[in-house]
Amino acid sequence: MIKIKKQFLTMLTISIILFFINILTISYSASIPSTNFSNNQNQELYSLAPMLEKVLPAVVSIRVSGTRIQNQQLPEEFKFFFGPNFPSQQQSIRPFEGLGSGVIINAEKGYIITNNHVIDNADKIHIQLNDGREIDVKLIGKDPQTDIALLQIKDSSTANLKKLNLKTITIADSDKLRVGDFAIAVGNPFGLGQTATSGIISALGRSGLNIEGLENFIQTDASINRGNSGGALVNLNGELIGINTAILAPGGGNIGIGFAIPANMAKSLSDQIIKYGIVKRGLLGIKGTEMTSDVAKALNIDAQKGAFVSEVIPNSAAAKAGIQPGDVLISINNKYINSFAELRAKIGTSEIGKPIDIGLLRKGRQITVKVILEDSESNSTKAEILTASLMGATLSNSIINGTKGVKVESVLSNSPAATFGLIKGDLIISANEQRIENINQLRKIIKTKPTALALNILRGDQNIYLLLRGNNIFN
DSSP states (O other), X not given: OHHHHHXXXXXXXXXXXXXXXXXXXXXXXXXXOOXXXXXXXXXXXXXSHHHHHHHGGGEEEEEEEEEEEEEEEOOHHHHHHHOTTSOSEEEEEEEEEEEEEEEEEEXXXXXXXXXXXXXXXXXXXXXXXXXXXEEEXXXXXXXXXXXXXXXXXXXXXHHHHHHHTOOOOOBOOGGGOOTTOEEEEEEOGGGSOOEEEEEEEEEEEEOOSSSSSSOOEEEEOSOOOTTOTTOEEEOTTSOEEEEEEEEOOTTSSOOSOEEEEEHHHHHHHHHHHHHHSSOOBEEOOEEEEEOOHHHHHHHTOSOSSSEEEEEEOTTSHHHHHTOOTTOEEEEETTEEOOSHHHHXXXXXXXXXXXXXXXXXXXXXXXXXXXXXXXXXGGTOEEGGGTXXXXXTEEEEEEEETTEEEEEEEEEOTTSHHHHHTOOTTOEEEEETTEEOOSHHHHHHHHHTOOSEEEEEEEETTEEXXXXXXXXXXXX
């Protein structure tokens, strides 16, 4: 009896324990969120497709063709027969074709922005929309120093543009970008057709890369390959944040280091090209260096970033605004600048005649001065802005012995300008028998695209003529 009673108590105890274990198990299971591994056809996966559907119609493929002048080294035997004064190089005209990308920034007017190197020296430029339609376009203007060019639909009549039904990309404020923001590159790599790649913003304000004259690049690891040049770099909202321009490729392939021109910079330049046909580059009138911790320590300045002013050019825009040697420039229009290179790029892409606010540090005090930028062409300009055939020469407005003209400040050896015959110190006083006194007058003559260009030049006591001819000289 006692044995049976003990067995009964044991079984009762086990039953009670199992009962409570079961309750605890049910309670714990209920607290865990349910995970459904079944293939639910109604559940939509996260995708960039809806955003790209808005972007792709505003990105175009570009196909160009034209001719380039190439210098060919002649054999040494020619020097033996014809003497040491015989030209060592012979020029030849070679046809070429190229591919790139572009972005529609104004559908109503038919404007498309791209890189200058995509269309440089092109005789014919065509675009292909993402739906396959091909359209002829024309060059409106370009800026080699920043590698920006502006195209327009050839038939830009209101009726035709309405018929084409182009799509304009939305432009974001690229000054608000942060390292780590997502970025998507859209373009036409290797002529494969429209392609999208994704990554992040790796760095901002990149300069000193020797890619362009004025550099303030966005760096991204979104794949940018040959043919992507001129295409769009967009954010997750599908807004344009940059124009894809170059890659760092030591081995010839993509290693995840690409560069894009900031959208704000590209828009400012394209607005000027639309308004003037050229970029009227602003000039501040200072000399200086990067503001680093070493410079700050040496000069006992409480600033780690910005542009240190070592010299102010007399009567320049900076001098008129009250900027002084020893100042540290830290912002433009309330937006911080990190380096002298960034200052140079922003000033060089700002429109002349419009006041800008420059923030600076002076002896521990923060000051804001209003500056009206001057036209840099009153000092000097690169001749390739006028025509690629004069590349390598630097020109300035000048007066020599009472005669106004365009002075050749410098000429790079073996450049097209040197081959043409220009030398340092030449004063160009007429073009095609039209008197010129400044660079703008020379530009107007070149923009008419004459079949030949005859420059009348004062060279010391000599009065000489240089003649430039060719089908593709005046792009």
